[in-house]
Amino acid sequence: MTQQTIVTAAILAIGxxxxxxxxxxxxxxxxxxxxxxxxxxxxxxxxxxDDEEEIVAALNALRARYDYVFTSGGIGPTHDDITADAVSKAFGVPCIYEEEAMTLLAAMYERRGMEFTAARQRMARMPEGARHIPNPVSTAPGFTIGNVYVMAGVPQVFQAMVDAVLPTLKSGARVLSRSVTSPYGEGDIGGPLGEVQKRHPETSIGSYPKFDGKFFSTELVVRARDEAVLAAAEADVVAMIETIKAAKVTP
Amino acid sequence: MTQQTIVTAAILAIGxxxxxxxxxxxxxxxxxxxxxxxxxxxxxxxxxxDDEEEIVAALNALRARYDYVFTSGGIGPTHDDITADAVSKAFGVPCIYEEEAMTLLAAMYERRGMEFTAARQRMARMPEGARHIPNPVSTAPGFTIGNVYVMAGVPQVFQAMVDAVLPTLKSGARVLSRSVTSPYGEGDIGGPLGEVQKRHPETSIGSYPKFDGKFFSTELVVRARDEAVLAAAEADVVAMIETIKAAKVTP
Structure with missing residues (x-):
């Protein structure tokens, strides 16, 4: 069996x-x-x-604790876009008008016959030493410094930046999961399910109640990093549901 | 002018x-x-x-800092529903099977001809001294202790609980807001908008870029607690857009 690495992350949404x-x-x-x-x-x-002190405090708490931190929002050209300043402050480096970003943005606005205003130049600001995250949608780059990835808040841009970043990350052992639908609510299955979880400590079994306006049913999700471990727990969950079914039809 | 109270809150979503x-x-x-x-x-x-230590740490950080904390999730009958235990631990009180909740739940299951299983009894657990938040959807109550309001994760139940809780809270001066649509992107308005914000320090002016797949436009939201302050800032934002418009049509 290969060594299974755990890679952790946090998201800091700003706005x-x-x-x-x-x-x-x-x-x-x-x-x-x-x-x-x-x-x-x-x-x-x-x-x-959008408050510098709050962003700095949250970012420093998260980046010290997890392998990766992803931020969204606050990198546009307006006065309330202060993420670049806050990240610079958190890392204790100056926030600069980054040369390559200035060139990219200037060229894009020139092509479009638009003025490269002071406000637009704000989008070239990032902590000294940061590297770009490309923005194929609207040019203004995100950036990465240390274990922090700073991306736009507009979903189309955020998603494009995520697509660029993900392949560059170290990845952990993928968590495998299998879903089992239970026609019974959590009240029926809660007790036995706790027993199943105890018998399979290397899995994480989640229970997600659904309510259709009248009845609860439950979606049970078994997760593990190993296929054999997963299959054994899944079989146990299925058997548990069959046992409940049998108990209900027998008087 | 009446005294304007600021009331603050945080949300802790668990799951x-x-x-x-x-x-x-x-x-x-x-x-x-x-x-x-x-x-x-x-x-x-x-x-x-769903990790007791994490819930306790986050809850203690938030409840010390804000007037109200609202939690969602983790109060159902399964093994991964540990919010009642975590909240009890955060407040340093025992987590008990609360009598009135036991009575309510027992009666409901009896009416429905269902067994009041050990798992279902878990839903009557709450910190000693907590008061109920009624659940008109599926009976099992949420609870409140100190400045913390613990509610279900299932949206229909969460929303019903919120409706019960909101009228009981002290409320702040309502923030008034007015929205102004700018046909120009943030790059055009960012500079002048920063000046408008500086001239109206008692307001908070947000700028929300929209991207239709080709062009950016911007929704500007002016917020203030006082109508006259709001109106003055709004007029200034509208004038700013007119100035940009005039500059664009004049060669």
């Missing part, structure tokens, strides 16, 4: 509009799913306002 | 399924919107796994 409810976040769920597919364990998510 | 991307959270955006309407400032959101 007053997420906290006011005005914008419903689409980036967290998207990246969460892709990280799982990549074998990277997303361990924590935070959403903070 | 492995949110971090794996398997479930896309619907509760954060919903509650965020209702808090804004209620004049309560949502300042931070965290998502943590």
């Amino acid at each position: 007053d509009e997420l906290l006011s409810g005005r914008t419903k976040d689409k980036n967290i769920g998207h990246l969460a799913e892709l990280l799982t597919l990549s074998g990277i364990d997303l361990k924590e998510v935070r959403i903070v306002p | 492995d399924e949110l971090l794996s991307g398997r479930t896309k959270d619907k509760n954060i955006g919903h509650l965020a919107e209702l808090l804004t309407l209620s004049g309560i400032d949502l300042k931070e959101v965290r998502i943590v796994p």
Whole structure:
């Protein structure tokens, strides 16, 4: 059996509009799913306002603790786009107008016959020493420094940046998962399911209640990093449901 | 002018399924919107796994810092539902089978001709001294202790619990907001908008880029707690857009 590496990550979503409810976040769920597919364990998510002190504190807490931190939002050209400043401060380096980004943006605006305003130049700012994350949608790059990946908040741009970043990450052992649908609610299966979990300590068995407006059913998701371990736990879950079924039809 | 109170809040969403991307959270955006309407400032959101230590640490950090903390998830009948235990631990009180909740649940299962299993009895567990949050959807109550409100993860139940809780909270001065659509992207308006923000320090002006696949436009949201302050800033934003328009048509 090969050595199984655990790689951990956190997401830091930045923006007053997420906290006011005005914008419903689409980036967290998207990246969460892709990280799982990549074998990277997303361990924590935070959403903070456009406030330098808050961003710095959250970023420093998360980057010290997890292998990777992905941020979304606050890298546009307006006064409330302060992510580049905050990340620079967190790393203790100056926030500079990065040369290559200035060149890219200047060329793009020239092609489009648009003025490269002071506001647009803000999008070339990043911590000294950061590397670009390409933006095929609207040119203005994201950036990476240390174990932090800074990406746009607009979902189309965020997703394009994620696609560029993911193949460059070290990936963990992929978590395998299998879903078993239970026609019974959690109240029926909770006890026996706890026993199944105890018998299979190397798995993580999640139980997700569904409510159709009248009845609860449950989707059981068995996860493991090893196929044999997974199959054994899955079989045990299926057997548990059959046992409950038999008990219900027998008087 | 009346004294304007600031009331702050945080959301702590609990669940492995949110971090794996398997479930896309619907509760954060919903509650965020209702808090804004209620004049309560949502300042931070965290998502943590079904892990007692993580829940306790996040809850203690948030409840010390904000007026209210709202949690979602982890109060069902299965082995991975550990929110009641974690909240009890955070408050340093025993986690008990609460009498009134036991009575409610026992009666409901009896009416439905279902067994009140050990798993279902788990749903009556809460920290000693907690009060119920009623659950009109599926009976099993949420609970509140100190400044923490513990609610279900299933969106229909979460929303019903929020509806029960909101009218009981002290509410802040409601934040008024006005939206101005700018046909120009952030690169055009970023500079002048920063000046507008500086001239109206009692407002918070957000800028939300929209991308239709080809062009960026911007929605500008002006927020203030006072109508006159809001109106002055809004007029300034509208004038700013007119100035940009005039500059574009004049050669």
